[in-house]
Amino acid sequence: TQLLEQSPQFLSIQEGENLTVYCNSSSVFSSLQWYRQEPGEGPVLLVTVVTGGEVKKLKRLTFQFGDARKDSSLHITAAQPGDTGLYLCAGAVSGSARQLTFGSGTQLTVLP
Amino acid sequence: NAGVTQTPKFQVLKTGQSMTLQCAQDMNHEYMSWYRQDPGMGLRLIHYSVGAGITDQGEVPNGYNVSRSTTEDFPLRLLSAAPSQTSVYFCASSRTPSDAGANVLTFGAGSRLTVL
Numbered sequence: 001t002q003l004l005e006q007s008p009q010f011l012s013i014q015e016g017e018n019l020t021v022y023c024n025s026s027s028v029f030s031s032l033q034w035y036r037q038e039p040g041e042g043p044v045l046l047v048t049v050v051t052g053g054e055v056k057k058l059k060r061l062t063f064q065f066g067d068a069r070k071d072s073s074l075h076i077t078a079a080q081p082g083d084t085g086l087y088l089c090a091g092a093v094s095g096s097a098r099q100l101t102f103g104s105g106t107q108l109t110v111l112p
Numbered sequence: 113n114a115g116v117t118q119t120p121k122f123q124v125l126k127t128g129q130s131m132t133l134q135c136a137q138d139m140n141h142e143y144m145s146w147y148r149q150d151p152g153m154g155l156r157l158i159h160y161s162v163g164a165g166i167t168d169q170g171e172v173p174n175g176y177n178v179s180r181s182t183t184e185d186f187p188l189r190l191l192s193a194a195p196s197q198t199s200v201y202f203c204a205s206s207r208t209p210s211d212a213g214a215n216v217l218t219f220g221a222g223s224r225l226t227v228l
Contacts, residue, residue, distance in 0.1 A: 042202050099160070099170060100145075102156070104152055104153060104154040105154050
């Protein structure tokens with residue numbers, strides 16, 4: 001059983017559409033991160049959220065950390081083909097900062 | 113501008129063979145870790161180290177050994193490879209993680225291992 005559940009697992013959309021990816025858990029996290037991974041490469045950090053209710057924006061990407069620090073979402077506005085990739089959420093349970101747990105990922109394909 | 117360097121990038125082994133995946137970082141990071149990535153499973157932590165001479169087990173440590181003799185290097189050893197160890201392996205490093213701040217990882221490009 002995954003500590004962090006991501007949905008959807010696969011998402012294929014047309015350029016210009018909006019989308020939301022979810023990361024959910026029954027555990028409370030001291031921090032949560034989002035990474036993006038392209039084929040043949042390692043994941044690259046997009047954002048870190050540490051405060052319940054926190055919202056961070058990175059150009060067309062909006063990240064939100066749930067009030068109870070058990071869930072997070074990633075919203076992309078007007079998706080572009082360059083957004084294509086595997087999006088991974090990762091969290092550290094309080095007292096276990098050394099063991100970062102990853103979700104199973106959302107494979108996003110943005111069609112031109 | 114190297115960051116985290118992993119070698120080899122690709123490797124094919126026969127069941128029972130041994131090998132070492134190399135990982136080196138040049139950012140003076142205290143924390144280093146190994147993950148494996150399998151389809152639909154995300155990344156799972158194998159072993160990690162918070163400094164030279166200190167290692168600990170992650171979620172899936174069986175069949176793997178590690179050591180940390182220097183700050184820069186963190187090799188992963190497979191003593192007797194099994195087909196279940198076919199995967200993509202990622203090494204990652206960070207400054208010493210604490211609950212006061214997030215453990216932000218810098219990843220290598222990965223090593224794809226196939227065990228026949």
